[in-house]
Amino acid sequence: MNPQIAGNPPVATPYFFYGLAAIMIIGGILVITRKNAVHSALALITTLLAQAALYLMLYAPFVAGVQIILYAGGIMVLFLFVIMLISIERAEKERQFNKQWLVGIAAAAALGGLFITVYTATTKGRVLFPEGRTSYVDMQNTQGIANLLFDQHGGTYMFAFEIASLLLLVAIIGAVVMAKKRI
Amino acid sequence: MTDPRSLSPLDLDTPDKTFLDANELVINMGPQHPATHGVLRVILRLDGEKVLGLECVIGYLHRGVEKIAENRTYTMFNPYVDRMDYVAAVSNGLGYCEAVERLLSVEAPPRAQYIRVILTELNRIASHQLWLGTHALDIGAITPLFYTFRDREEILKIFEKYCGARLTTHAFRIGGLQYEAYDGFERDVKNFVSFVKPKIDEYEELLTTNRIWLERTKGVGVISGKDCIALGVTGPVLRASGVKWDIRKAQPYANYKNFDFEIPTGENGDTYDRYIVRMIEMRQSLRIIEQAVEGIPEGPIMAKVPKVMKPPVGEVYHSIEAPKGELGYFIVSDGSTQPYRVRVRPPSFVNLQALDLMCRDQLVADVIAVIGTLDIVLGEVDR
């Protein structure tokens, strides 16, 4: 495996990675198997928080913060709201899996096979993504992202930023119109 | 669920049964509820948060006072009268005694009438203070309750000194008073008036300009003067809707005519106006008490009334201005020692009828505020 990346102390010991990965996998399984929608929502929340921790290990604190605020604090509240408003006890009693669940599993297995072959085939001799030497200073992460997003001379994502805001505007109006009782 | 194909896609106002938009919810605000001032049960028909209509179910505190009256002599029924509107017991007693005096065509001596006026006005202030405390508590302001109850304690002390009881005082007798004013009565009342005058300003400071209080009371539970008269609503609620009518001025009794005081009226008959009207009424009562204490005449405190009174056959209707509105007694006498029929016209019972009209299209939270502003006492509603 690749040697220690110079300059940057690892955020946490590798065991953390395996622990968090396990939490995420189990959470994911719970999300798709739970009968009660609230239980699967809670499982999804644990997965999201574990992923935020993983981001910290990948030296991306800003994305971790956004993940907690937006995903766990925003979207999941939306989900819980809707689950409670629609009060779908009746739906729990019914069959949880649709008729073609077998086809679904088969397709997923095929996709899994594809991933495995790709990963194993390419790493026979050499490392798929060899780590470089340069170190990166963690303290400047937010500023780094800001420079990238808004700075003229750095690769600017200004245009993408405006499109994203447009997308959100459309989503807001769409959701409101959709949920209104009488238009 | 109707067959989906029959619903044309544009037909969006079909009634839906989900929790999300149950279009008519019937909620029962039961007899045991912190904000219904006693055992009143209100059945609310709601559209989400808006009140479509409500129906009051009363009678939980019905003790059959009028039936008891027919089995008691006139003097024995006197204490029962205090148990109806237990918050303003003194004015109940005044109404009943004056009605029977009218039946006997007897007049209480001037000294008795002055002391009666003082005690009734003190009782009006106490009733308004209790109203303000509980009304503010319902809307969420905790502090006024403690201020008003501390000051109300002073009045109850005077009652206790005068007639031994704090709440159901049974202070008056038919024909005058039982007890002579204890020495120092005038001094206590004067001290009380000077003590409570700045305190009422304190209540005003707490609430009158409190932005959230204004928002919770302005434009809530509006009722017009015309509707008030049609529904027979009287008292501060009627005056707040702009009708300048007070029995103490319109048909003076217990020589109210030789005290001068104003009658406050409001413009748009909402909860805020009723609050202002009652605050001014408290101050006017203080003025009456001051004038009465100055002018207490000497003389007997009891008119010549036989021990076992047998009023002549006949009937009389006499009403006074109780803190909640017009409290009337319709007494029919058949010449024996016991009244043949005593009908009590309770202001709270009639005012409560207006609750449905006032709460129409308000929000659930406002129903509590409107019940508070009507100032009903269930003892009087159910009798």
Add this chain to the structure above:
Amino acid sequence: MPDEIKSPPPPPPPENEKPTADKPATPGGVKSTPSGSVQSQTTTTPTETSTPPKPAAPATPAKPAAPAAAGHPAPPKPAGPVPTPWDSPLVAKYKREYGSGINPLTHLGQNYFEVDRSLIPEILQLLRDDEKFDYCVDLTAVHYPKRERQFDVVWVLYSFSRNERIRVKTQIADGESLPSSVPLWATCNWLEREVYDMFGIKFDGHPDLKRILLPDGWKGFPLRKDYGILQQDNEWVQINLGIESGQ
């Protein structure tokens, strides 16, 4: 205050000997202070009274002809004031129009009409619209079991503009019904419901005539004279409150 005192012709209420109230079966010999007798009137034999009271619980309010405790009431004092005919421009106008059906009287300074049952809706309408009696203070009834038309129904009206209060009385028999005055004054809605609840007088045209103070299933009308002070609707109490004795 009524100045002149007339000789006391017997007024509409019945003669005085009528046993004033339905006294519970007071045990002979026991000093019948009303409150005392009420408490001691329990079904089991109360130990403290000297002679054992009749064990039968006064469940069935047989009208005991208990001798009125006060003995034969003294003859009414002659001096009592008595209703005298009342005349005023208003009364004159109505007298001309309705003649016998209306009988204006005044007693102790309070004026009232005694109106025949058939004229009631008309008179009330006129009083409200022409004479501006826009506030119906009260509506109640009085039960005279001895008379053939047993109930007196009384409206107390008040006019803000004239600052005057009058009463309108009418006599109806048991079982007869009256046109509801809710269309005239909205306040009569609950008042009529209470009169129905207490006396059993029906008002046709009332939007929702049902009991207001007593529970809906209650049988019996308490304020009638023949309804005992201790009587309850045993059946309702047994069913709803589960008290076997019904008390």
Add this chain to the structure above:
Amino acid sequence: MHAMTDISTLHYLVLGAALFLLGVIGVLTRRNVVIVLMSIELILNAVNLNLVAFSRYWQSIHGPSALHGQVFAIFVITDAAAEAAVGLGILIAFFRNKETVNVDEVNLLKW
């Protein structure tokens, strides 16, 4: 495990792939629309994980300012928020008219 010195990008890719698979299974096999929407969130999370992992790899080559992966991850999160909002809006409208939440009962193009 002696070779456990450090977590390479490959570890993250495998984890992302696993999450992706779970999401796909969820979408394909579940009948409840809410769970399907949640599975889509899972898929988007898996994508995010890969992006941030690549961002670390890219940083190790082009120096600390190469945070393209993280910026892109933020855009994916905003998109997920928009998608969730509209998806739930559709769900509410759908539930109000059809009283049911099951995906396979939405078989009419126009009802």
Add this chain to the structure above:
Amino acid sequence: MHALVQYIESYLSSDKTPGTAGNWFWATVYVLLVFVGLSIAVIAMNWLERKILAHMQVRLGPMRVGPHGLLQPIADALKLLLKEDIIPDGADKVVFWIAPFIVVLAAFTVFVVVPFGPTHAITDMNIGILFMLGVSSLSVLGIVTAGWASNSHYPLIGALRSSAQMVSYEVAMGLAVVSAILMTSLNESSTGTLSMIGIVEAQKAQGEWFLFKFFPLGIIAFAIFAIAMVAETNRAPFDLPEAESELTAGFHTEYSGFRWSLFFLAEYSAMIAVSSIAVTLWLGGWLRPFPNLLHGTTWDLAFSFIPGIAFLLLGAMCFYNTARMPKHPLFKIQTIGLAGFGAVLALIGLVMFLPPVRERVGDIFWFSAKVAGFMYLYIWYRGTFPRYRFDQLMKVGWKVLLPTGLALLICTALWAMRSEVWTQVVVPVGMGFADFVRRLL
């Protein structure tokens, strides 16, 4: 022993917070210190709230348990521990059990980044304020699941209402925070930072608290945050869900005993957390008043005495009350208790005068004093304001706070960049327009 003292010395002189320095031992020590301090604060807050509210309402408040009710919070805690823990039948056991922990988790993890001093914070994350807002938004999840798990109609409505309230006021809070952070980038050294310690350093560098920066804007931002934070913790005028004189009861009605006390604990720590954000962002965190105006050693010395004096004053209050305690033997224990308590406070005051302690304790004292000021504000609100109706509450949230927040953000940005805006926007546009007019004529 000497090594230990030397080790502590080495830490005290280090310039980095234990978290950033990657020092596991000190980080855990700090975590313990902060949480012990927090629980003491919550207990003190419980007593203070009841006493101050009582005195505002012309009554005495708890007097019976311990001198002047000082042991009342402990009695409450014991009662809550011993009370039976009822789980409503049909309730969702798992979710019912998890919900309070989510709320407590959200309320407590906020303190990881709260800066009590330049080096006195558990860790100084690069995304400090973002982390705090994120974690405090997690408590909404706890409340919603609590309402759902109680399996009854009214707590569900109560939960939905209070979470709707918290979500909508989070938006307003975010805007106010952004405008404060924008001010951090104006001094020459830093390029604007999210880290809490960085923000306070910026205020120190710029020589004034952000409350007074850009005169009206700072105060408006602070006002928006102050209102939003009261709504965020469901307190005072916005305490609609709990104090229910209407129909819907609060979301934690089905809870009892220990679980209910968790909600109670979470509410108070959330209050302290949100006020510490306000203090850090606008009132200059641990900076003592007038750091630049009255700087210089004499002033520093004078200000450093204040913590000691404050504690001595508290001790004096206790002794004054012991004197006034009635002489009846029944009160003997209480007088001794109060005297002891006063002695402890006086002792702490004296210790604070020792030179080594004096320098270091100043930061923590000023920060706590400011947060205590906010706590008093909370209690004062509760004493005076009636309750908002739910629709008014949402109206204030969306129609008042949000627009002002947006306008505030724009104005702060424009004002902050006024030189650049002038040179790069107004001037060229003006010139172009003048040229256009000249060509017309």
